[in-house]
Amino acid sequence: MHSTGMRRRVGAVATVSAVAAMSLAACSPSGEGAETVVRIANPITDFWGDPLQEAAAVYEEQNDGIRIEIDSVPYDSYEEVLQTQLVGETAADILFLEPPAVANFSGRDFLLALDDELSPTTEWGETFVSGMLDATRSPDGRQYVVPWSSVAVLIAYRQSEFSAVGSNEAPVTFSEWIDVMNRLESEPAPLNVSLRGDDASLFWILTNKLEATLRPLTEDINLLHADDWAYDPDDLASTLGETYTTDELYVAFETGLIDPAQSPGYRAAVEQVVQLSPFINEDSATVQPADVAQRFGAGEIPQLIGVGGTIAEVGAEAADSEDIATFNLPTITQDDFPGLAAGGENPLAGPRNGFAVNAASEVQAEALDFLRFLTQPDTVSDMYRVQVQGDPSAVDGVAYPDDSVLQETDGQEFAQISPYGFGAPPTFDTQDTDEFHAQWQSLLTGNSSVDEFLEDRSASNRAALERNLVLEEDSIDQSFIDEQLGQ
């Protein structure tokens, strides 16, 4: 009896093991005749889901034995999910990433460095819009991202409502915008925003201003530059090959150049944005970004700050879509801040995004080959025809559909190197970003003063830079830091 039971158990274990072994063999990419699977993690399913599927189908047709699998991950929890998968070594081979995530993951060696494949002088590097590679470089100075698009941040508005208060042309400067809002009906609030952590509409305004007010300091911050480098804000090529590294940023912070508590440019940018507080909706701390977009679409509010994609979508669905037009984020001027010596705000200083390759991927070569295919101008042009898009491509020579909102979008006007990753909020890592959201909410809802905000930002920025120094200790030039800080 005992031995029969034992034999049954052994038999059962053997059967399960055999089935498991066969299943694993069937899944293995190295098996004879088996296909190689390249997985892509994509959180932007509403805009890039279908176009990506179609591009993948074309690629699979051209490449026998390769299958492109797209993992759709909800945007809201994307970074947390991805981080968990990266730590557990189960993440996809290709990862769609936005700035804070690139800095977060590259600092922890989760991403493959692509400097050899993607320098501006390589064939692949020449595929991209000028300056895009430098603009997407990480704080350690390396290239991890295959640029995909620049997020265009715009303001959509109803022309009739602006005209009714005597504003027949869209505001260009921040003062003009405030003037319009003073004249717009106060109920509902003329500027509806969501100040929840997951909405970017309002902090982009601050980031844009900071890029402008800190731009005159470019040469003072970028101390570890090429020998013959010289900066010219009016020459977009003058920042090619240059980036702010963590050691430079740390020195710039400690010497007060970019320390929120000490920098006059930082204060000027914050003081300007705080002027928006009286015009902001009462429920700004709790309302969802999608609800704000819906209010605009339904005609309840006169204007909407948003990314091009959202604006294109909401505008197309609105009953009075002909009345809707867009304008760029209104700029700070020298009248507002005399130190603005290197141009105003760049309209397209919003975040860039792109694809990175998982450093633990076993199919890195195949992943890179697919990304080369994906960033060909013809492929991108085809993808833009699949669905309305609001963000301009990072790839040069893309033909946009005739009805695209992108035709109206201005490009970058002034050369700049961003102190804050590449278009992220003014922060240096994910924790800093989280703290920023809380401080930002508090400031704009009148629960803290500009001085308190700047002090809090200063403490958070310093802590984040110190964390980055630890993460990037292999590439940090400590002697440079000591020399600059006189230690």
Next chain:
Amino acid sequence: MLTPALAFVAVFIAYPLLRGFYKSFFDYNGGNVDRFVGMKNYIELFNDPAVLPSFVNVFWLTVALMLNQVGVAFIAAWLIHHLRSARLQYAFRIVVMVPAVVPTIVGFLIWSQFLSVDGAVNRILGALGAEWLIGNWLGDPDRVIIGLILVGLPWLNGINCLLFLAGLENIPGERYEAARLDRASRWQILRYMEIPAVLPQMIVLGVLAVVLSLQSYENVYVLTGGGPFDSSNVPGLLLFKNAFTYGRFGYANAIGVLLVVVIAVILLAGRMLGRGGEDR
């Protein structure tokens, strides 16, 4: 027979617990940083300005949860128990279980609409003439915890209610008869007969409510994300953020260890309380 269960506990409960404790002495980011830092995480934990407010918040949420998990469920069970109609009793047993079939997250999302500035809660307050109470329940740091407590009103936990009901129905009918002959008031029956009959359930459900409340953060995560400006953070959310948003697994483990210690103390206290109840 016990071996598989013990193995399961060892692999999925004991090992993560011990490893979490071990890793709480490390600066560990899940990637390229994994270094022993001794008590640094614990020193930071006790100096972190976010920790104490998070425990204060969870204290109020726990008090509220205990009251509704035990108090409201018991009151509902007591009312059902004293219904004369057996059919009505049966119907109410089903009714109290209805909220349990709504997925928790869906419930939170519905309540986020109820508590919005132009949501049902403010409209009801307006209709009742209590305009002075109208406000931004989840967006005002002074009332966000009250807003979180309001979630789930009338807070009826069907399972707990049925457990109390089972306890009340175990009281023999003869005892009620004897109490009536002794001219005991309804309050005396409740105080000396019914509450002692369900006291073990009360202690167990109370302790479970405390443990559940200390561990949970999903209500806060979905409804406020810890905001506005970190005013509704709870320890579980701090742990989650440090581990899965900031990649500070070592520090998150230290928060986890602190939570385990707090929960263990409460469990021990509950056990001692239970023994006291048995002795009586």
